[in-house]
Amino acid sequence: MHKATVLHKIATVMLAFISLLVFLTAISGVGVIAYAAETVSNVLDDLYKDKNFNFAEYPENPQDYSLEVIQIAESTQGNLVLYTYQPCQGSYPLLATEINMSLSKTVDGTKLYRLTLLNINGVFAKYKVEGVKVNPTAERFYSITSIYRDYIKDIDGGTDNGNLVNEKAFSVGQYWKVTTQGDTVNYEMIKVDTVMILNPFTSYIRQNKNHSVNGYFQDNYYVAFNTERNIEKLLSATVEYRIQDYFYKENNVLGFDNTDFWNKSTFSNERRLQKEVYCDEVNELNQQGFNLFGIFDFNKTFTWKRIQSSADFTENAGASSSDNDEVKKLQWVLMFDETSVYRYQSNGTLITTYEETGQIIDEVAVLRLEFVEDGVTYNLGAVSDKVSNDYDFNDGTGDPGDSNKKRRIGIIGLIILIVLIIIFFPLISPILGAIVNGVVLIICLPFKAISALFKRKKE
DSSP: OOHHHHHHHHHHHHHHHHHHHHHHHHHHTOBOOOEEOTTTSOHHHHHTTSTTOOGGGSOOOTTOOOOEEEEEEEETTSEEEEEEEOTTTTTSOOOEEEEEEESSSSSTTOEEEEEEEEEEETTEEEEEEEEEEOOTTSOEEEEEEEEEEEOOHHHHOOOSSSEEEEEEEEEEEEEEEEEEETTEEEEEEEEOOEEEEEEEEEEEEEEESSSSSSOEEEEEEEEEEEESSOOSEEEEEEEEEEEEEEEEEEEEETTOGGGEEEEEEEEEEEEEEEEEEETTOEEEEEEOOOEETTTEEOOEEEEEESEEEHHHHHHHSOOOHHHHHHHTTSSEEEEEEEEEEEEEEEOSSSEEEEEEEEEEEEEEEEEEEEEEETTEEEEEEEEOOEEEEOOOTTSSSSSTTOOOOOOOOOHHHHHHHHHHHHHHHHHHHHHHHHHHHHHHHHHHHHHHHHHHHHHHHHO
């Protein structure tokens, strides 16, 4: 065979092979950022390693406060690096805080990962994903549902349900598969669906564990929400939240609100927890009462499903009327966790004391929903803002949502008050008499003037 013919065939085969690689790259979204120098390289230098990166596709926009994930990479230190487009960065600097991500082919096991800023250039930023270590010998999966930044009321607007928004979520919907072949790292990305959590509202229902004034209670936390999907049945969900221990103490003189001289709440042992809830899961609380002669049983048992429709919840759960009004606007309720509360109240002295210890749950986010829509079962990552109940211990009731605490004057305090009035009354009675006489004189002056006027007319 002629040498030129052999060379021509070899070139044809190589050209076909290169064309096939280009085609596979185009349909699979393979990135070319093999490794990123984590703390040295500039974000734009990294992005330009991808031949498909087009700077012109990412213009500045001062009115766009969103975040967009445009690329990932595995750093030379074995960490996961995230690249974002932040359109308003030039006029209003923003900082991404977390991502909702699963390290598997599905969104099962999804959780929130903190982000650490590494570099910013214009509208582009590079972050390290905390808590992820790369194993280059295995396939890696990164299912990214959403990215978070701090909530900014002037930009994002307020809520009309009394909740606080802690962080704002933006949909990502990217599934990445990463493999290593020799010195080459291949990135394949496909877009995946997410489900939007709309108007989330979180609160709790307080139930007595016993019937004493100073006793134990259980706070049953829930989050209610809408979605843009036509959900026929909600099968399971993942909820992540912050929990803290708290201690609240309040002292007043004689129990009067306007004589508060010390009230304080302290928080400790902050941690984040995650709860998986299922539609067939039922929880219960046995309330301790008493049994009268074996005939009248005043013990009660409260039961509730972890997943409920809003209609079932408002009918049976026992929430306050104001909370029920908010839940009625929504579709689904997840009763995801319970905390214990101990209350102590003393009304037997001049100084009345109220103390409460327990756990507070806030910064609630729904991370995943499994549901049936049009007869098809979906398991999708959820794009959910972090929301909190607006706690105010010093609200006149002493604890959020509970009106059972009463500020009363103790018996000894009442006796002391009466004794003080008896002792000091002779001293203050002349002053009180003068004040009363003055008030009477002021009230009578107009009537005296009118009476004198009529007398003159008659004369």
